[in-house]
Structure formats: C-alpha cells, structure tokens
Amino acid sequence: MNFSSKTGRKMTPADFMAQSHEVARTLIGALLLVDGVGGRIVETEAYDRLDPASHSFSGPTLRNQSMFGPPGRAYVYRSYGIHWCLNFVCREEGHGAGVLIRALEPLLGLDVMRKRRGLEDVRLLCSGPGRVGQALGITADLNGRRLDQPPFQVLATAEPVPVVKGPRIGISKATEVHWRFGLAGSAFLSQRFG
DNA sequence: CGAACGATTAGCT
C-alpha cells in the first residue's frame, strides 16, 4: 500500500477523552477507513454540550444518544433527510460532545468510492460531510459503533501537520466559535478557510 | 398534531 502520508498508531478511546475542539484539531491528518475504504482526514468541526449549535445542546434524545455514550465511538445522523454524516464521540461519557468529519483526501478504495458517489473526480469524492458519508458507505447501523474495531480503522498522524481554523459551516447559532479545522493548503476541503 | 427547520448537495443561471 502506498500512503501519501505517514500513518501512526491506532487511536483508542483514550484519545477521545478530551475537549471536542482539541480532538478535532488532533484528527487532522489521521487516516480514516471504513471496510478498508477512505483516506486522510483534512477537515473537522467540533461540537459540545454547552454549544448552542450542537445536537447535544438540549440534552439526550433518541437521535443523539450515542453522543452521550462512551467516547471513541461513532455518532451518525441523517442530514436534511438525505445525507448521512459521521461524527466521533469525545470527552467523557455523558457529556455529549463530538467531532464532525467534514472532508477526506481519498487514498484507499477509490473505485469503490467513485461507484458509490457516481462520479470520477477525486476532489469531489469526500469533500463535504454528506459526501464522506456516501463515499464510505455510512448508514445508521454504524451509529454507536467503536472506532477502534471493524469496520472502522482510525490511525493517528505520525507527524505534525499544519492546521488552519475558522468558523463552522452551515450553522446559524454560535457562529463566532471557530471550531472548524483543516489541513493547510489541502485541495480536498469542502470550502476554503477565510 | 401541525409546522418549521436543518452540522447539505447538485444543478442551473
């Protein structure tokens, strides 16, 4: 296998026991695979229990219950009735914090992702949270699943990478909170950073 | 029970 970035050790639940914005920054450059398909994480956003823009802000509900479960697991939700979006649950159990995976640099399983997405352009395979969900085959049955067990693989970056940050995308509340993180200069971001 | 609203995307002007 030819990774274009160096891959580090497997991430465990302990890696997710931290503030969501710290985890979101740490995840930039990590490798994310689902059944061997995926790539390097180049864009994330953090959401927190005390954050009006977060699904967890108003407390546990049927939809967000995995956000209040153990860290190091997936929180999957349906967006706009159309898209599946993937989050990594973090901080301590019961807190309701998570990190939205917004974009990947596609590295493995390109043909699978092209078929699922119905297009060729690598730049459009995983450049957006809904696109990531479609390309990786994310569905509700991955909700609450551990990130350190199949079908997930999450490997931390071996070396530090340059990270940029800015306001989160597509929200109407807490727009002043700069909890969107990206790999500096990446061609695979969903949008440019201001 | 009805209505409004999304942590979005694709397609068209």
Next chain:
DNA sequence: GCTAATCGTTCGA
C-alpha cells in the same frame, strides 16, 4: 450565486 430535494427531529398550540 440561488434553489429544489427530502424527511426526521423538535417545538409550539
């Protein structure tokens, strides 16, 4: 840049 698509969740009456 603008808007339709599409449906589960949330909130007010």
